[in-house]
Amino acid sequence: MTAARHGQEREKIMIQIDNVGKEFVLHNQGGAVIPVMAGAHLTVAPGECVALVGASGAGKSTLMRMIYGNYLCDTGAIRVGGVDVAQASPREIIALRRAVLGYVSQFLRVVPRVPTVDVVAEPLLALGVAADTARARACALLARLNVPERLWSLSPTTFSGGEQQRVNIARGFVHPYPALLLDEPTASLDAANREVVLGLIEEAKARGAAIVGIFHDEGARTRVADREVDVRAFTPARAA
C-alpha cells in the first residue's frame, strides 16, 4: 500500500484496533494468569456500526471496555479519533470521553439523589453547554424515550430496569459523540422503546458516528449493524 493511499484509508477510520492483547493477573489468588484477548484487530469508519458477536465470555464486553480505556491493554494500539487509548494519559482519556467517545453500558452508575434530568444533562454540562440548553435537550430525549415526565425530577436509582436503561441511553445520545460504544442498548426494552433506540442509532450513523455495539437482539443487530466481528477469533487458546 502506498503512503498516500494509506493516509486516505486512515482518514476514513474513526476507531482502529491493532493487535490488542490482554490478560488478567490475580495477585491474591496465587498469581493466576488469565489470558482474555490476543491479536484483536478491528476498524470502524464514521457512519458505520460494527456488531461484536460471540458466546458469553468470549470477550465482547472486555474489548469494549478496552476501547473505552476502562481496561488496560497489555499489547497493541487502540486509536479513537487520533488518540491511542492504550498509551494515553488519564487526562487525554478524560478529554476523549467528554467530547468524542460515548458509552452506553448495561449499568447506570450515578450519584444517588440526583434528579434524572440532571443525570442526562451532565455530559453536556461537562462540555460547557449552558444549563438551560442542556436541561432542555435532556428533557426532549427523555420524552422521546417515553420516560414519564413525573420521573424526571426523581433520582433514577429507584427506577425499573427498563427505565434505568433508557436513562443510560439518553446520557449516551444527549451529546452527538463521533464514536459510540453500545453494550446491549435494546436489552430490557419493550417494542416501542426498542424502536426509539434503533431510530437513535440510525440517526447517529447518519450524522457520521462510528459505532461498536453488542446486540443479543438479533433483529436489532441485523437492522443497524453493517458488519459483524466474531470476537472468538481474538480469544487466546486456553491451556487445558
Added chain:
Amino acid sequence: MIAGPLFRVEGLTKRYGARIGCADVSFDLWPGEVMGIVGESGSGKTTLLNCMAGQLAPDAGRVLFDMRDRGMVDTVTMSEPDRRRLARTDWAFVHQHACDGLRMGVSAGGNVGERLMAVGARHYGDIRAAAIDWLDRVEIAADRVDDRPRAFSGGMQQRLQIARNLVTGPRLVFMDEPTGGLDVSVQARLLDLLRGLVREMGLSAIVVTHDLAVVRLLADRLMVMKDGRVVETGLTDQVLDDPQHGYTQLLVSSVLQV
C-alpha cells in the same frame, strides 16, 4: 489558555523517625482535575495531604503551584506569610471534622464572611449578601445565617465548611475524608454538591478517602497508597475495574456490596 499543570509534586517524602510517613510521591494535577488518594488507615495518605497543603513540613521533595504571573513556585521553600496568603486565597482545605475547619463560636454567616474580609472585603452589606448566597449554594436556609455551627447537624456543618472554603474562589481544594462520618444519604447530597462546584468553578481538587464509592463518583484520577508509597495510579474507573497491583486488587475486592 491552559498552559500547564496547576500543581506539581516531586519526590515528596516525610519520615517520622525511622518510620515512613510518605515516600517519593510525584504527580501533576491539571486545572479542573479531581484526584483521589485511597489506601487503608496508616497508608500515609493524610500525611501526604498535609505535606502538600503546607500543614506539615516534608523532609524532601517539592510542591509546586502555578502562581499565575510568577509561574510554578515551590510552596515548601516559600516564606511563611506567602504560604499563609496562598492558603486563604488560591488554596482551600476541607477537614474531615467540620469543627477543625470552622470557628464554632462564630455564626454561620460570620464563618463565611470572615474569609472574604481576610482577602480585603470591607463592605458589610456585600459580605453578608455573599455569605447568604453561599449558604444557599450549599443548601443552608438564609434564616440560619446568624446561628452558630454548633446548632447544625453534621451534614450541615460539613456544607458550611465547604462554603467557608470556596467563597474566596480558590483554584485548588484539599479534602480529607470530606464525607467521612456522615449518613449515606447526606454523603450523596454532599457528593452531588461537590461535583457541581468543581464543574462550575473549574476547581482542581485532591481528595483523600478510604471510601472507594466516593472516589468513583468524585475523582477523575486515582492514586493508591500502601505503606507510604504510591503503588498504582490511573483513571479512576480503570484502577477500580482493572486494578494491576495486588494491594489494589485486595482493596477493590474487599468492598462490601449492598
